[in-house]
Amino acid sequence: MSGLDWLSAIFLLVGAAFFLAGTVGLLRFPDVYTRLHALAKADNLGLGCIVIGLLFQADSLAAALKLVLVWLLALAASATVSFLVAHRAWRRGIAPWRADEPGIRRHDES
Amino acid sequence: MNLAFDLLLIAALLWSAGRALTTPDLFRAVVLFIVFGLLMALAWARLDAPDIALAEAAIGAGLTGALLLDALGHLRGPVRRKSGLIAPSTVMSSEGAGPPAFPTYFLNGLAIVLAVALGLALAGALLLLPEPAISLPREVAAAMDASGVAHPVTAVLLNFRGYDTLLEVAVLWLALLGVLAVAGGRAPGRAPVTPRSARASLKVPRLLARVLAPLALLVAGYLLWAGAHQPGGAFQAGAVLAAAAVLLNLAGLLPGGATPRWVLRAGLGFGLLVFLAVAAAVMGQGVLLQYPPAWAGALIMLIETGLTLSIGLTLAGLFLALSGASRQ
Amino acid sequence: MLDPLPWLILLPLFWATLAFVRGPGRGGRLAVAGLLLQLALAGGLARQVAGEGERVYAVGGWGAPLGIDLAVDGLSAVMLLLAQAVALPLAVYARAYYAAHEEGARYFWPLAGALLAAMNALFLAADVFNLYVTLELLGLAAVGLVAASGGAGPVTAALRYLMATLLGSGAYLLGVALLYGAYGSVSLSILAPLLGADAPLAVFLAAALMLLGLMLKTALFPFHFWLPPAHGGAPAPVSALLSALVVKASFYLILRLWLDLFAPLATVAAAQLLGLLGAAAILWGSLMALAQTRLKMLVAYSTVAQIGYLFLLFPLATDTGSVASASAIQGGVMQALSHGLAKAAMFAAAGTVILSLGRDDIARLGGVSSRLPLTLFTFALAGVTLMGLPPSGGFTAKWLLMSSAMHSGQWGWVVVMILGGLLAAAYVFKVLRQAFLPVEAGTQFKPVPRLLEWPAFLLALASLLLGLRAGEVLGLLGAG
Amino acid sequence: MSAGLLYALAGAALFAFGVAGLILRSHPLRKILAFNVMGSGAFLVLVGLGQRDGTADPVPQAMVLTGIVVSIAATALALALARRQREHGNDKEERDA
Structure with a gap:
């Protein structure tokens, strides 16, 4: 394995670790807002690292640009969707979780 | 490795x-x-x-x-009890029933034993199986030239076993009918009215949604076209279209609802009708779904285009009818 | 001239889709016209089969094993005729029924069209994977029809029905996977000669999984738990379609697989087990019917019992010699036909009573005899078929089954059939006795349209006359 | 052992999981998950067993594509029914209260 391969592998592993952390966060966080946070953060960073890792392996400039494009599109989509999901949750009256009041609350009632 | x-x-x-x-x-x-x-x-x-x-x-x-x-x-969501209080056990899991009675234990044990036996018998049967007498991949390869497409899975899906696909499209359409029949017993859902303050905060995501939706259309078109010679096709393309529709709905740009108007109904039925029409039309000089070889590629593309539209609408419809119905 | 074979599948799909595009509640007239044409097509196909014997149709021109074959023989021709002959009067009935019950009709016509397309496709299929798709189409259409009325009871019943039917088709699909793995084909005509008693274990497992899945869909005792609430809770036209036809479709498939595909694997023990379950269904279903207090639930439990007779044909037709076996198969198919006609008539009559009276407590049916005489007569005629009295089709069916049992010396089944007939008489007379009581004070009978009463009467009459024309039906059955 | 056979064995186990779940679990959502697991198991057996000699077979692959669409159709209908049932349950409790 050449130095580039090692670099590539390190980025790929870091990316995978972000995905793992995001999934754990999705499972363990208490409400929709924190879960979205975990998901979007980890997805974007994780995907970013994986794209960088793959860039070292790209055999042409076109392929490299396509990879970057994929990442940018995923960033835009994930930001949009996370915002919209959170927005709808808030409009439905789901209050953010607070450590002193566990359980499901509605912000329009409190 | x-x-x-x-x-x-x-x-x-x-x-x-x-x-x-x-x-x-x-x-x-x-x-x-x-x-x-x-x-x-x-x-x-x-x-x-x-x-x-x-x-x-x-x-x-x-x-x-x-x-x-x-x-x-x-x-x-917690089942509301007669007293109006939320039973504590239902907040977390909602499955909170008491400990099962004796016959339940017995039946559960029986079911587990049966499932384990089934799994073991299956495993044994799979390991003991000799090689099959017929090799369909060879038959497929031999008939590829006459199929009108270059990708074997698409050839099986829309030509060799196209009749299965016709019925499968009917199944999908039928599920939407069932969902509409179940969810649509009430007044049609309205698009949520967004207050001014919220509208301002939606500006950027709405802009992005407007950019992403045409991109999704492009991707769906590519998947559809690519299906003729490499992996892809109407179902994958339809799924992308459906995702775009869900995104627009979340952004408040597309109303959800339980009773589609007739243009939408026509769109939902379109794929099935095109498929049926092609199936019926080629019967004039052959049998059901027997494409004339020179036209096979074009007819398959026509069917797939109709299907992509309908599948996209149907998959989006399944989501929107379900999420629109309960949100009065 | 239209080729009846593909059009029996395309036509109902066409009118179903068009009815959907036209909008909620629309499309009834289209459906009646389509069904009229389908009945003519099924008749034409039956004549073809009677004249020229079995027919194979290669969809797409490819032919098995690469493509999908459709096939029609005497058995499928008879079942196709039954499906169209029951559905046409029921469509006329449903138009009158939903004129009074509009909210239930929103998606009735497209769902009913899909149901018929699925059934016709199933009777014509000759490919085990294609059969899986038709089974799913049929199951989802039936569940949608049960749920469409939207009440709490039907929705719960539909969910339970859906889970049962999905478990059934899942088991069936795994069976298909094992068959494909073992032989590399899913075509019945290719698989049949390859199967022998020395088949690998996977094939025995496939047979067990497929038959078990289909038994669940046919609601054979003890898998009948989903049927009474689903058939009893749905609107009357839906109950009639489901009880008369849908359970027969999966029974047809069991028969088809047992006779054509798994015959070399069939053992006397398995056949006896099926017979025992059938006998238990007859006795348990009849007793439960007798215990019901609501008319439609009584009719639904009677379906559980009548399904039992169908399964008596397996012990009578397996390893019993050609005479007994032929007569058993004829009896089983006659039972499917006559029960289909009679049960459609019975549910339709029950629906008429509910529309007129506004309730269906058996204890409060007083006056039905004087206010709805034709409907009560319909119920009684259908009852004659269920009891198996001459000259009904039910009599021919039971007579054929009993003579097969006597021929092969299996007297136990005769006793079960006689007991079942007596119990059927008991629950039919339980309804008739109440209906002849005087009108209860304060009871209003709403007038009902004639198009509600006559289709049901014709169905009941057909079930009765079937016995007189049994020779022709059995001739067609033997043709393929 | 070829990869096809290995995944077919996994499919058999998943099918057994699904059957057990469908029978043992009472919550409708859980039954829906179980049905999907069961279906995935059957799909793996279909494709894996067909490819146990190591070459790709487009016929079972096309069949599984059909099966996946049928699965989501059934899942959507089941979810609609389960939600409607829950709403009826809540209505009833409100009436009783």
């Missing part, structure tokens, strides 16, 4: 499926099920089945996951 990867993947598949069925929290179960779907997509890739991998990721994990997550809020 490959064997190690396969064993690891299979262990992860079994673990996620088992946990999805046993973990007490329903939310966790659904997330684990989505993980299971994504692992299945990997398994399909390992089995040289990229078409299924695409469909599994988009439909099996993606759309099913979205439907399940959306339903979760309605199915998990």
Whole structure:
């Protein structure tokens, strides 16, 4: 394995670790807002690292640009969707979780 | 190395499926099920089945996951008790029934024993199986030239076994009918009215949604076109269209509702009608779904285009009718 | 001239889709016109089969094993005729029924069209995977129809029905996978000669899984738990379609697989087990019917019992010699036909009573005899078929089954059939006795349209006359 | 052992999981998950067993594509029914209160 391969592998592993952390966060966080946070953060960073890792392996400039494009599109989509999901949750009256009041609350009632 | 990867993947598949069925929290179960779907997509890739991998990721994990997550809020929400209090055990899992009575224990034990026996018998049977007498891949390869497309899976799906696909499209349409019949007993859902303050905060995401939706259209068109000679096709393209529609709905740019108007109904029926019309038209000089060889490629493309539109609308409709119905 | 074979599948799909595009509640007239044409097509196909014997149709021109074959023989021709002959009067009935019950009709016509397309496709299929798709189409259409009325009871019943039917088709699909793995084909005509008694274990497992899945869908005792709430809770036209036709479709498939595909694997023990379950269904279903207090639930439990007779043909037709076996198969098919006609008539009559009276407590049916005489007569005629009295089709069916039992010396089944007939008489007379009581004070009978009463009467009459024309039906059955 | 056979064995196990879940679990959502797991198991057996000699077979692959669409159709209908049932349950409790 050449130095580039090692670099590539390190980025790929870091990316995978972000995905793992995001999934754990999705499972363990208490409400929709924190879960979205975990998901979007980890997805974007994780995907970013994986794209960088793959860039070292790209055999042409076109392929490299396509990879970057994929990442940018995923960033835009994930930001949009996370915002919209959170927005709808808030409009439905789901209050953010607070450590002193566990359980499901509605912000329009409190 | 490959064997190690396969064993690891299979262990992860079994673990996620088992946990999805046993973990007490329903939310966790659904997330684990989505993980299971994504692992299945990997398994399909390992089995040289990229078409299924695409469909599994988009439909099996993606759309099913979205439907399940959306339903979760309605199915998990605490059951209101007669007293009006929320029973504490139902907040977390909602499955909170008391400890099962003796016959339940007995029957549960019986079911587990039967399931284990079934699994073992299946495993034994699979290991003992000799090679099959007929090799269909060879038959497919021999008939590819006459099929009108260059990708074997598309050839099977829309030509050799196109009749299955015709009925399958009817199944999908039928599910939407059923969902509309069940969810649409009430007044049609209205698009939520967004207050001015919220509208301002929606500006940027709406702009992005407006940019992403045409891009999704482009991707769907590419998948559709690519299906003729490489993995892709109407179902994958339709799933992308459906995702775009769901995005627009979340951004408040597309109303959800339980009673489609006639233009929409026509769009939903369009794919099936095109398929039926082609099936009937080619019968003039042959049998059901026998394309004239010179026209096969064009007819398949026509059918797939109609299907992409209808499948996109139907998959989006399944989501919107379900999520629109309960939100009066 | 239209080729009846593909058009029997395309036509109902066409009118179903058009009815959907036209909008909620629309499309009834289209459906009646389509069904009229379908009945003519099924008749034409039956004449073809009677004249020229079995026919194979290669969809797409490919032929098995690469493509999908459709096939029609005497058995499928008879079942196709039954499906169209029951559905046409029921469509006329449903138009009159939903004129009074509009909210239930929103998606009735497209769902009913899909149901018929699925059933016709199933009777014509000759490919085990294609059969899986038709089974799913049929199951989802039936569940949608049960749920469409939207009440709490039907929705719960539909969910339970859906889970049962999905478990059934899942088991069936695994069976298909094992068959494909073992032989590399899913075509019945290719698989049949390859199967022998020395088949690998996977094939035995496939047979067990497929038959078990289909038994669940046919609601054979003890898998009948989903049927009474689903058939009893749905609107009357839906109950009639489901009880008369849908359970017969999966029974047809069991028969088809047992006779054509798994015959070399069939053992006397398995056949006896099926017979025992059938006998239990007859006795348990009849007793439960007798215990019901609501008319439609009584009719639904009677379906559980009548399904039992169908399964008596397996012990009578397996390893009993050609005479007994032929007569058993004829009896079983006659039972499917006559019960289909009679049960459609019975549910339709029950629906008429509910529309007129506004309730269906059996204890409060007083006056039905004087206010709805034709409907009560319909119920009684259909009852004659269920009891198996001459000259009904039910009599021919039971007579054929009993003579087969006597021929092969299996007297136990005769006793079960006689007991079942007596119990059927008991629950039919339980309804008739109440209906002849005087009108209860304060009871209003709403007038009902004639198009509600006559289609049901014709169905009941057909079930009765079937016995007189049994020779022709059995001739067609033997043709393929 | 080929990868196809290995995944077919996994499919058999998943099918058994699904059957057990469908019978043992009472919550409708859980039954829906179980049905999907069961279906995935059957799909793996279909493709894996067909490819146990190591070459890709487009016929079972096309069948599984059909099966996946049927699965989501059934899942959507089941979810609609389960939600409607829950709403009826809540209505009833409100009436009783």
